[in-house]
Amino acid sequence: MKHHLAILDQMKVTRVLPLLAILSLPLGALADVADAAPAALTFSEFFKRPVGPRGLEPTPRLMSLVGASITIDGFLARTSEDQSSLILSPVPVVLGDEDESLADDLPPSSVHLHLAQPAMRTALQQCNGPLAVQGVLDIGRQHEADDRISFVRIHVHSARCLGAAGT
Numbered sequence: 001m002k003h004h005l006a007i008l009d010q011m012k013v014t015r016v017l018p019l020l021a022i023l024s025l026p027l028g029a030l031a032d033v034a035d036a037a038p039a040a041l042t043f044s045e046f047f048k049r050p051v052g053p054r055g056l057e058p059t060p061r062l063m064s065l066v067g068a069s070i071t072i073d074g075f076l077a078r079t080s081e082d083q084s085s086l087i088l089s090p091v092p093v094v095l096g097d098e099d100e101s102l103a104d105d106l107p108p109s110s111v112h113l114h115l116a117q118p119a120m121r122t123a124l125q126q127c128n129g130p131l132a133v134q135g136v137l138d139i140g141r142q143h144e145a146d147d148r149i150s151f152v153r154i155h156v157h158s159a160r161c162l163g164a165a166g167t
Helices: 003-024 026-035 060-064 120-125
Strands: 069-078 088-089 111-115 131-143 147-161
Touching: 060 131, 069 147, 088 147, 111 120, 111 131, 120 147
Parallel strands: 111 147
Antiparallel strands: 069 088, 069 131, 088 111, 131 147
């Protein structure tokens, strides 16, 4: 009988050990595990609604994700000329500077894409539909290569074409 009790005690220990190992991890290690999955962000989460007397204001959600890995789906803004910057928009849009130099059709919740791998540019430009983009969120006023001022940027780690528009 003592032998059976010893086996039962040993089984309890082997079941408890993995739990004890997890509980003994530093809190920082647990946070790293939790941060492994990127947070999903939508364009509607960029600015507070309705727009108030102070203009566009970032939402607490957008601010909380600064520096975090995020995913977002959108459309690459197209231009009639060679694009020096890549801009992700919530809707398909074509930008033309010939008649709209100071104003264009770019929604305020658009985001500039900064690519970790320059070779990714060609693949993104060939996508004729929505894109799924993953990267690190950055916000704040910044002068871009295309002379626009951006407020929201993503340092892109990966992106994939989700298919042709309208499919």
